[in-house]
Amino acid sequence: MDADSLTRNLLRCVRILREVRVSLLPNVSFLLTRLICAAIAVAIGVLSTVSVVPDADAIPAFARKYNVTCTVCHTREPRLNTFGERFLENGYQMPGTEDGGIVGKKKLGDVTLPDVTDYLAFRMRANAVSMFNVDEQDADTGPKDRTLLGSPRNFTLLGAGTITNNVGFFADTSDRAVITLNNLGMHNLAHLRIGEFDPSAFYSHSTRRQQLGIVTAKLGGASSLMLAPAAFAAKFSGLHDRHGALIDPSTPSLFNTESEVGIDIHGRPFGDWFLYQVGVLNGEGEGTSDSNNSKDWYVMGRLDWAQSNLFSANISGFSYMGTNNATIAAAGAPGHDADWNRYGVAATIRYQMFDVYGSYTIDRISGLSEATEAVFDTSASGLTLQADVIVTDRLLMSAQYNNLDGGGDRSMRLRQSVLGLQAKYFLRSNIAIFVRNDLNLRSAEESPPVHHAFRHALLSGLALVF
């Protein structure tokens, strides 16, 4: 990166952040915004001195197998572009084919054997430094300012590919494992997934494909803070899973969980413009031992416009119906099972370097006694809006706005708005370093102490896939 393009990029960064500040952040001091700009500018300046390899040769498993760069399928890893979405929907086969991913494989009768490196990859995300700033607390046990040094604990070994025509698989060391049976009946009529998977993989706003990764930090005492998209969050305080464990109201859950055990079907029987998905899951936290013998189910529909002009748009809606999938234990009320449902819409618009997407969800809990409803708010909503901008071939700027109007225990409903800004610099297409700042935009009056006290977090780290 020469000096001119660095200067141009810095000016664009400042302009973008200013625009974000004007439109989304009217109450935040100008000084703070300038500080964020300065931090990102310095980070970019340092990064631009790092020697980089210009060849587009970053090759995790699929990229290795097909000898293409990551961004054939991704806008920027981990988010998929339209081509990558159709590849995933087709069970790790090229869109329009039912080839079992024969490229580069040795044929052994009906099955094929790829080289190990063509289906194995590993992924690592680490926040090298995380600085959390919280308000002063009276009690010694309250959350404290924390500067945390991270280790690459979020390390995943994953294998994925196809076994034979229309039979795919995915498995990783964080317990996800899924078999796909594709193109049942006719091309793109029905694709079946069985195993532990992310239900929202084909949704307009997929849970696992976040440029601003999900962050959890211990901030003293029992105070734990999770930064995650509000639309995906559990939203309710005082909610327990079927094993009795308290559910963090920020945790991605239900349709937007990171992974659950179940079975689902999706397809585009009428052409590229419409996708359907129907699925059944064991339910929140049930794993493979569904103790209550009652399943959750969901249905999702998605409309796509993806034809030309470097433009695509899609909109999705889902309904997730839980059955005895949570236990309520609000203060002053007896604990009992309840049905926890979610309804959501999401949309994505992509044009050239812009990738703008978001989702809104409403959660409702039904089946409560009057006594419990008196102390337990049964409805909640979450909104997440995100914009990613590919500023240069190597620099991705992201802004994410979250608003959570939580429910549950009326004494500590989570009410929070958080703005996250991130600059991610790709040393190669599979190795990125990032600087990120998450800012609490409102005081979260009723919220749990840690959310109430949280002011902002500055995170910096590394994401890579091999």
Place this chain on the structure above:
Amino acid sequence: MSLYLAITCIATSQAAKLDRSPEALEKGATIYHRACIFCHGIAGKGDGPAAFFASSYSAPRPKDFTRKDYKFRSTISGELPTDQDLFRTITNGIPGYMPPFEGLTETERWNVIAYIKTFSPAFQTEHVNTLITLEMPPRPATSDSIARGRMMYLELECHVCHGLDATGHGPVHTQGDLKDNTGLPIQPTNLTNLPSFKNGASPQDIARTILTGLDGAPMPSYASAFSSPDTSIWHMVNYVLSLSTATQP
């Protein structure tokens, strides 16, 4: 006849295997809309919804089929590709940028070629009748042949783009002067990385690339630099191949 003396000019049928019936075109359109549209766009202009991301602010972008300059050809510079050229690209893909589509049956690939050719009227009005044929067997890669190839590499000034070390960092590139026809900066191929050769990495592929050039990119045709009957092209090929074998024991 042109002055490309290094090449054998033969008349050939462009569509020896191509079925242009309405049924074939309809099948081709179906496959195109399932497999190709995401990068090449519904009208074949290379502006599909995923077209921006692979290389973003650099070349190459996906091929605009409404334009008649094709990079991967066996024809002289400025001419359309043959059907076989298109078939080879679809089958093998383009390292780095386009996955291989050998998962489509051969008939499906021919059908989609017939459909792709409807995007440019040039395929109807211009007939490809001059082909670069490379039927000569490659010369053995002796040390003498490789050394002669290196001499040719310098004499023909390949290094001004690809660099003295052939890694793609020649002075014209490092000065930022290399752009493709759309004005996007383009990186000369790293000749020490054989799997990255976009037009293929066999001896015939390399010879074809040198002789035809890559229309739309700065890589010119070197056909006039080789006389006929001339086997010296294989010295150059042997040298280029040796660059990768030397780094890949």
Place this chain on the structure above:
Amino acid sequence: MPDSTMRITVDIQLAILALVIVLTGYDVSAQSIGAPITGRVIFQGPIPPPNELKVNIDQGFCGTTITHQPLQTQQGSVRDAVVSIEGLTAEVTTDTTSQAVHILTNRQCVFRSRIGIAQVGDQIEIRNDDPLMHNTHIRLGETTMVNVVIVKNGRPIRKTIQTPGMLEVKCDKHKFMQGYVLAFAHPYVSVTDTTGHFEISHVPAGLHTLRVWHETLGVLETDIEVPTTGDVTIDIKYPHSSTSQ
């Protein structure tokens, strides 16, 4: 064709036109009912300083800079302006034996001539007189018409023009090299000589649009009435502000 550059003087142009007429078998009797249009292209505004083009490679031969004045005038008459009649077409032959051949030579790291005219079906012959490699990359818009290397002492290469339009000539190795060939689907075109004069022969009678293109002055259009017999003389004047556009 003579081994000379494509610099168009009136004489050479007339010779080419005569060659075209002879070789393409124009129905002279049908054409001769038209009239010749002669005239000058005039610009009397301020002449901007010449371009100092920085040489990025091969400085030992090309020098460190190349000074180039694209707007050359003589007593207000503009050289290298292309004058054509709009909207006329003529049947173009594809018989290669009758193709006119225009020479485009790489000499002293400059295309000679920089501005040329041609007719669809004509050939451009690309030559290299320099003791170093040149690549000549001719584009119509964003589409490559030909991109060829000619090494030191390399053989010339010919390419047939198939589409009318403004062909931009560049060398990807020497980015300071640039030229234009304006290709037309008819013969009613001329390029002004060193004195700023042009002549278009055998223009059919009627009301036509006369179009002038110059590299820096841009495009001018004017209507012109051509009688059945007799000469037409016209001076076309660029406004003073043309160089500030």
